[in-house]
Amino acid sequence: MTNILMALLWFALFGGAFGLLLAIASKAFHVKVDERIPEICDVLPGANCGGCGYAGCAALAEAIVKGEAKISACVVADNECVGKIAEIMGCPTEAAVRKRAQVMCSGSKDRAKKKYIYNGANDCIAATRLGGGDKLCPNGCIGLGTCTEVCSFGALNIVDGIAKVDDALCTGCGQCITACPKNIIRLVPFDAPYRVACMSVDKGPVTKSYCEVGCISCRICEKNCPVGAVTVNDFVASIDYEKCTGCGICADKCPRKIIHCDQSVIANAN
Numbered sequence: 001m002t003n004i005l006m007a008l009l010w011f012a013l014f015g016g017a018f019g020l021l022l023a024i025a026s027k028a029f030h031v032k033v034d035e036r037i038p039e040i041c042d043v044l045p046g047a048n049c050g051g052c053g054y055a056g057c058a059a060l061a062e063a064i065v066k067g068e069a070k071i072s073a074c075v076v077a078d079n080e081c082v083g084k085i086a087e088i089m090g091c092p093t094e095a096a097v098r099k100r101a102q103v104m105c106s107g108s109k110d111r112a113k114k115k116y117i118y119n120g121a122n123d124c125i126a127a128t129r130l131g132g133g134d135k136l137c138p139n140g141c142i143g144l145g146t147c148t149e150v151c152s153f154g155a156l157n158i159v160d161g162i163a164k165v166d167d168a169l170c171t172g173c174g175q176c177i178t179a180c181p182k183n184i185i186r187l188v189p190f191d192a193p194y195r196v197a198c199m200s201v202d203k204g205p206v207t208k209s210y211c212e213v214g215c216i217s218c219r220i221c222e223k224n225c226p227v228g229a230v231t232v233n234d235f236v237a238s239i240d241y242e243k244c245t246g247c248g249i250c251a252d253k254c255p256r257k258i259i260h261c262d263q264s265v266i267a268n269a270n
Contacts, residue, residue, distance in 0.1 A: 036088050037061045043084045044074055049152045051075040051173025064089065072096050076171045098190040099172035101155070101165050105141040105184050106197040106258050109161035111212040112140050128181045136210030139184055139199040147176035147185065167262060193246045196230075196237045198258045203235055213258050221250040221259060230259075 040061035048056040052073045054063055063069035064085065071085045072094040079096050086093035118127055118134040124146035127133045133142045141162040148156040148163065155169035156176055163176075163185070177185045184199045196215065200207045204216030217235040229243035230250045237259070239250075251259040 034065050036065050039088050040064055040085055043081055043088070045076045045081065047076050047152060047171070047173070049076065049171065049173040049175060051171065051175065070094065075099065075173050099187040100167050100170040100190045101172060101174070101176050101185050102188050102195050102197075102262075103141055103147075103163045103165060103185050104195070104197055104199045105139070105162055106213045106260070107135060107137055107140040107162060107211050108159075109143075112137055112161070113210045124179075125181045133182070137200055137207075137214060139182060139201065140211065141184060142182060146181070147179050150175045150179045189241050192239075192241050192244065193262055194239060194244065194248065194251055195260055195262065196239060196258060197260045198236060198256075201234045201236050207235075213256050215258055216256060218255065220253050220255060224249050224253045 037058070038061075041058055044057040044061060046057055050056070052060045052069065052075060054060040054069070054073075057074075060069060060073060064071055064073065071089060071091065072082045074081070074096075075098075077085075077096055078098075079093075082096045083093045113136045114134045115131060115136055116134055118130065120126055120130065122144050124133075124142040124144045127142050127144055132138055133140070135142070143158055143161040143163065145156075145158045145163070148158060152173065152175065153169050153171055155166045155171070157164055157166070167190075172187055172190070174187060177183075177187065182199075186195075188195055198213070198215040200211065200214040204218065207214035207216050215236050217232050217237070219232050221230045221237050222232050226247065226249065227243050227245055229240045229245070230237055231240070232238075237250075239259075248261060251257075251261050
């Protein structure tokens with residue numbers, strides 16, 4: 001019995017000593033956390049999508065407090081959220097710049113020609129390792145849905161062999177851009193009504209040989225744009241959204257009909 005009591009006594013003494021040492025260490029090595037960090041975390045949407053360039057909302061909150069990131073860095077946040085962060089930080093608010101992803105390809109199954117029949121893994125990255133994918137167009141959407149797998153908001157779907165974005169669900173986080181091995185997904189201003197849905201950089205005759213709707217760099221859109229917002233460089237047209245007024249002349253004039261009008265954006269604007 002004495003041995004048991006002695007063991008319990010020593011156990012209590014050692015436990016108390018280690019507990020005291022841990023308490024002292026916690027005080028000595030305590031790192032003070034700025035109280036604004038958890039406050040900003042509570043305000044942020046909590047999507048942890050990584051679109052801001054940080055590992056998650058907590059990392060972004062810390063970066064904002066340190067002055068390493070703007071208060072409007074969260075791509076999911078709206079103006080109300082940014083305003084609350086500005087209030088916590090005690091600084092002027094900034095307008096949240098909302099963007100949305102768009103797949104710059106129109107080469108659906110019935111329009112884009114193929115080099116071979118692919119029966120491999122259902123993954124765009126794996127497919128590109130076989131001669132750049134099954135489509136003749138080197139910049140055509142593979143259409144196996146790797147981008148849809150990384151989208152945290154369910155904004156991407158594969159329709160007729162190419163990825164399509166649901167504008168209402170897209171937050172512009174950019175995860176799909178990173179995932180796409182063809183690098184054909186771009187962020188555009190959320191309220192931009194038109195986009196060039198092609199990334200072909202070959203000359204017109206070459207583009208025609210592998211896609212029925214690819215941009216042939218005819219420059220008709222460029223010549224007819226009244227504000228000079230459309231230009232053709234490296235054999236593909238692009239839109240300068242700071243100049244674009246949304247008149248739609250480029251879309252009407254395009255003989256290949258690859259300047260697309262996003263009707264949902266126009267409907268929301270009206």
